[in-house]
Amino acid sequence: MIGTLLRVLGQEYAGPVRRTVALMTATALAEGLSYALLVPVLRALFGSTPEDARPWLAAFAAAVAVYAVLRYVSDRSGFRVGTTMLHGMYERLGEHLARLPIGWYQPGRTGEVSVLASQGVLQAMGVIAHLLAPFISACVTPLTIVAVMLAFNWQLGLAGLAAVPLVAAVQLRAARATTATDRERVERERAATGRVIEYLQAQPVLRAGGRTGERFGLLDDSLRELRRASRRATLSALPGVLGLAVTVQAVFTALLALGAYLALGGGIGAAEVLAILVLAARCADPLLSLAEMSGGIRAARAELTRLDEVLTTEPLPEPRTPREPTRHDVEFDAVTFRHGDRTVADGVTLSVPEGRRLAVVGPSGAGKTTLLQLLARFYDVDAGAVRIGGVDVREMDTAALMARIAVVFQDVYLFDGTIEENVRLGRPDATDAEVRAAAAAARLDEVIERLPGGWSTEVGEGGVLLSGGERQRVSIARALLKDAPIVLLDEVTSALDPVNEAAVHAGIEELMAGRTVVLVAHRMATVRRADHVAFLDAGRVLEQGTHEELLRRAGRYAAYWDLSLAGVARD
Template sequence: MIRLLLRVLGQKYARPLRRTVALMVAAAVIEGVSYALLVPTFRAVFSPAPETAWPWIIAFAVAIAAYGVVRYISDLMGFRVGAALLRGTYHRLGDHLAALPTGWFSASRIGDVSVLAGRGVLQAMSAIAHLLGPLISATVTPATIAIVIFCVDWRVGLATFAVAPAIIALRFRTEKSTTSADTDRMTREQEATGRVVEFLHAQPVLRAGSRNTERFELLDRSLRELETSARRATIATLPGALGLTAVVQAAFTALLALAAYLAVGGQLRAPDALAILLLATLSTNPLLSLNEIRGKIRGARTVLVGIDDVLRTEPLPVAVQPETPAQHSLELEAVTLRAGDRTVIDDVSLIARSGQRLALIGPSGAGKSTILKLLARFSDVDSGAVRVGGVDVRNIDPATLMAQFSIVFQDVYLFAGTIEQNIRLGRPGATDAEVRAAAAAAQLDDVISRLPEGWATEVGEGGARLSGGERQRVSIARALLKNAPIVLLDEVTSALDPVNDAAVHAGIDRLCEGRTVVMVAHRERSVRGADRIVFIDNGRVLEQGTHAELLHLNGRYAEYWKLSDPSGVA
């Protein structure tokens, strides 16, 4: 468990965690040693001079007080380390996810990571903070007591030590089945969560098609599978729980019988026999508590394994000696990208010189948006090269590379916060005047004036309080504020009403001035303003040229243009 935790968090937390564990072990040993003082106390009480027991009683009280102090300090350190581990886990997981290629983020993985990063991480770190101390105490204290019993009488001590192999064997025998059951339960839980989210998101479509009952059956089936899996997980823990209880109680009974036999035979003094029985009783409860503690620790371990799997996913490699592009041209040279057995981009070559506007045209699913993501290195190509300013993007530091781009996607996501906070993400250090200038250039002034609290209006999660066109204007203002030399635009006006379309186009015109631009577009206004147009289908470049050249060619672009412009205006 500790080894897995350190692998997840890295060696940065090794020292404080080991220090905390050492302190918890010390507290458990002090507790066991303090109980050892019961032996001379009992001997003194049953001696001809019972008043000699007072020094031992005082020593016992001091030892218990020392144990209380050490235990308090160790628990406090455990809580502090747990809080630090929680922050560290979130930071490490967040940093690693930010370095993964975007192709890794499938819908199922997003759901899995959401469960892990939400309740999962909190559960795992809470287990470390609250259960690590009790787990150590439940194992180290009985072991210390067993050593004390051995020192009192070697025969009873050997009988006590004989319990350990039985407990260890029982643990290994049940560990595999319980771990497998816990993993299956967690998988079913993630699937059920996904079904619930799907059911809620699909309500408009389901109601329009009168299909609520059908989709509810899918959700209900997923919940039934989760219930069955949870039942299996519970049943899988029963042999270990009942077995541990049976072993501990049987061992206690055997020690009782052995101590009584030795005492009756005169081979063990009565005070020692009483002390041994009391010590055995004191070790019974911690051992029995292992059932509950190990169940929670096992759940935390399952979460840590999931986090470890994510962290083991290879991020995009970073160049050892990064280069900095001196210009702002863009180039794809013989680029191929595959997704499993499917070729998404097939031997594509294209160039956008510094200051040029390049438009990517083609049917849906042709690979246009994928090309934009390759330019920004959201993932690496399988063959060929993507260059910015003549430098392969794999040889540019990720922060330097992203500083070259302002990106506006079709689906804009705004963070819960104010409009100003969302715009300021483009350049956090910008002045208020620069933020407002960017907003004005993006035609946001009229939007802000209509909002109840103006600049301080909360946009809601995902920008829910704004329309699609208004969110696009915020995204353009963010890109304007960033003031990067290269602009990537992904169908930003494809679904806007005339008013928002005009405002967004005005913002885009300001954004593109003097910059290298690659846009995915279908509107005549966007295409005509491009210096070069590339027609793409099935991941391949079929035609390149200006608007007039491609119409004159009378090929796929001309055919596509006629379909999108029935008026025939060219």
């Protein structure tokens, strides 16, 4: 497990971990030796000259003192290394999550990643801080005691030694028996958390649709499954716990019987038997706690395996020698892309000269948004290529690609912070004047004037404290501030009221001016302003040309608008 931990986190932690393990082992040895010194102490006390016990008592006190100091140092070291590794894991996970392709973030990942990033990391990393010391002590202290028993009486020592593989076998069997049920419990836990998060996020929709009961049913089912899986995991662990307890007690009884037999035969004094039985009793406690600890270790291992899976998920490959385009025309060259076995883009060939606008139109599910996502390299194409200025986006450094693209989507996500912080995200090093100018161009200044907190108004998680139109203006200001040569717009104004729509339109016009634009639009007014239009259906470009040309052709594009406008007229 420590090996996996180091592989996941990096070998720079190997030194401190090794030192901590050595310290903990030394502590466990000191603990075992201090118990072992009870044998000569008791032998002297029960012997004919009890005063002989004095030097042994002094040695016992010294061993206990050494143990106490070592215990303090090793606990502190374990805690320090555990905390450093915990931070390391958070950093590693944070960095990696930011590099994973957007395609990895499927529905259900929110719950999974939240559980993993909170409880998963804590549980996996808590091993070093909380479980390692008792685990080492439970293994090393009994072994030290067995060695001492061997030194005092070989028969009793051998009996103790014979018990070691027996206890280890029972322990291993117990661990194996619970592997499957533990894994199932972790899976169910993850599914249930995903459902809880979905249920909370979907409250407005569910209440509006009066479907809270139905979705709650799904959540209830998954909680019931979790309860069942937990019960199965507990039940499967029970034989192991009982088996270990019975084995340890049986070994203790066997030692007692052997001691009595040897004492009756005169081969060993009563004091030695007593002392060795005290030692054997001291072994029982840590051995029994092994069962409890191994539950914690198994749970930590399950989380670590999951962390390992996430951390070994490959981000999109970065080019070895990145290329930088010098122009900003955009080209989709025979692009094919699949979501699973579904082809979402099927041999799409389109081009947008620098500074021109391409509108992508088509029915729902045609693959319009996917084209924007392929351009921003949220995914990699399965065949063909997407190029900027003649350079394949896969040959560009991701940061350099993202610096060239500003994206405005219909659903705007704002971070919990002030309006100013959210706008600055576009270009963190922008001057105040540049931020103000972007806000004015996006007509965000009107909103800020109305708000009591002005620029310092908190927008709430996801921007919930602002209206949809206001959020949209923040995202346009952000994109304007970024001042990227390529702009991607996805149905930006389709859900806005007329006042907001007019304001957002003005901002969008400002954003599009002089830039290469690919926009997905459902409104004719927006499409009309594009230089070129592509009509997409089922991932294929069926028609392309200017808006007027396509209307004159009276084909699928014209029929699409007839249908849409008839719908609007009916409304």
